[in-house]
Amino acid sequence: MIYKRSSALFAEAEKVIPGGVNSPVRAFKAVGGTPVFVKEAKGAYLYDEDGNQLIDYIASWGPMILGHAHKPVVDAVIDKAKKGTSFGMPTEIETKIAELAVSMVPNIDKIRFVNSGTEACMSAVRLARGYTNKDKIIKFAGCYHGHSDSFLIQAGSGAVTFGSPNSPGVTQGTAKDTLLAKYNDLANVEALIEANKNEIACIIIEPVAGNMGCIPPKAGFLEGLRQLCDANNILLVFDEVMTGFRLAKGGAQELLGIKADIVCFGKVIGGGLPVGAFAAKAEIMDHLAPLGPVYQAGTLSGNPLAMAAGLAMLEELNTGDVFSSLAKKTEYLHKGIAEVLERLKVTHTINRLGSMMSVHFSEGQVVDFETSAKGNNETFKTFFHGMLNQGVYLAPSAFESWFLNDALSYEDLDKTIAACEAVFS
Template sequence: MVIMKFKNSKKLFKEAKKYIPGGVNSPVRAYKGIDTAPPFISKANGSKVYDEDGNEYIDFVGSWGPMILGHNHPAIREALAKQLELGTSYGAPTRLENEMARLITEIVPSVEMLRMVNSGTEATMSALRLARAYTKREKIVKFAGNYHGHEDSLLAQAGSGALTHSVAGSAGVPANVIKNTIVANYNDIEGIESIFRHYGKQIAAVILEPISGNMGVVPAKQEFLDKLREVTDQYGSLLVFDEVMTGFRVALGGVQSLYSIKPDLTCFGKIIGGGLPVGAYGGKREIMEMIAPSGTVYQAGTLSGNPLTMTAGLTTIKILKENPEIYDQLEEKAQKIQKGIEKAIIETGVTANVNRVGSMMTIFFSDNPVYDYDSAKKCDTKNYSKYCKLMLEMGIYLPPSQFEAFFVSYAHSNKDIEKTIKANGFACAKLL
């Protein structure tokens, strides 16, 4: 085992804390609870990231999802270099935006029109504004443990960093805003039926991660998604799929293609920007045409549809579309890792189990299966933190929180997978 040094990262983190709240520009990056400073990353290539101390890691964070093809992909780099010669931002319509909208509407049939934004947060926030305008209703239903970005009304019992840092809501959210948010239990059919019986005609939209990644990976049951489609149709509410993480990840057409469900609106992010800042929302033409300037729902963005983002995103999506075997290989790679982890769990007797959908997975330190927020919260987060640190010290870069997904990329080699399985075995044994 190589003993890693974190001297430069520690120094940089100390400096960062002087100027940046908590030393980071997004909370989970702070490695709170991991008992080490976060590695400050200086470069990335293929399946690896490298830190300021010269340590090399096999990366399963993948910039929190976008890097499905691995880092610094030659085709994306080349396309970006070409676009750089043409300028970085115009604030005017471009051919690239047409191409992006056409491509996504072709791949995801429920999306008839699309609006680009700059983050997943903007996508969900805008989709809900649109849903409220379309239905002329105010209430929204979200699920405990799902994370949709940091928009005020969606921060109730949110997953991801909010769950990691035990923030039930967020300070600064007006009671008036949150009063229109109904928080339901994920995968709970009776719960959702009851909410609709009570509030059905007031509900503008149900928003959810149709496979959740933000309380760790928790797939929705088919019957649960079917029920959501049924009750939203019955009561005239909109069904909004937040596919910011799952879109182009679990399958080219996202969760909706796997479960054969047509949401009214879909939110995207991550992969569609190829590693550059991005978000998008789209859906039925009749609804989308309510957005300004064709309609009265205002939503805008100085850098929306930025040509560099469109270039990186288009290149990524085209590679995925033209090479469907990528998804088979992602499945194969991720399955190998899952089996390796599960074997070590059995052999060492450590209390843990794995949830996985395609190239997204989580090792939960719990003796119970995890299917919703309450079961996720029962995990031994201290054990996860120890595990994460042990893995880091062996050169495996995992999300520093129990409530996040590992992402396998197309760039992960057999050697990477073997090394990861070996490190996992060692970490599990050490935990006991």
């Protein structure tokens, strides 16, 4: 494929934007080459600045669960924009989306909207600390909860892509309060709790990891975390920025049957606009200002365009059976790619849960950051660029999950499987 226009645009961007991008993973540093610049998108397809059509498997990193430019969402945003884009005052639509979200998600009474998943996770941890009067948190190596200082300790995803998970600018004072655990290793978490008795405010985790590839929790792992938290007066925080309203109406909590104390949202809840949220039972949420002493604010939080997009998206997801449809499509793609790779004797492991999956070019199971990092990155580069040349756009990093959208047809999936065969043949 030809990418002359994208290459020219990237050269221009590098002059005025650090690295030419506003989020590092877009820069293609992990795979080489020049980023693809998108002109527009519709349904399951991206159309780049050179006129190429690409089957999309990132769905804007998750939120486009129903496909790009989904008419009810677009119409809602246009209608709301005509009435004003921001007021800095309360609006009825904020309450409407809050009521709907609370009705869809188990174990929450109240929700606070913010502007990103990073904000949601940062605020959730502050709330957990304020509620418990304890300072330390446990996070898991390879899990990414945004770029707040507390989380940039073996962060996964974009940070791992550059080989520097401990970012300069994060102070030792901040880092000392973040304890690193090993994903899917309950004994490791138990040892950390024992060594830091009565000091841990919360455990924050992606219930299904998506930033070291897609890594589902082992049987009993989340249940064990819930028991450890209950026994030690620790809050369990689920970062459902990726999984919320994607794996089920009620997210991973519903699908996996585990109740978290605080839940963070993003991606789908904004319908493609920049939105995040965090939610919990009233007892915890009422510690937030203006009711309680834990301060959190945002001038544009709950702005009407974002709320309109999010409400239209959640209303669509609350009817029908999108989640079952997506899970079937993802299973079909998984089986098709696995058959090709096995037949062509390509070493691989494929992880999948619901509409999330990832292909790891490594032997054995991929269950945590350490096993994910063993993947053959050179093979992944070949795979990524080969698929791109076949008209299939994957995440430009081996450490990212794929996100399927329901606009994908089985013909699209068959084309993707055929593309995989062409690459490795």
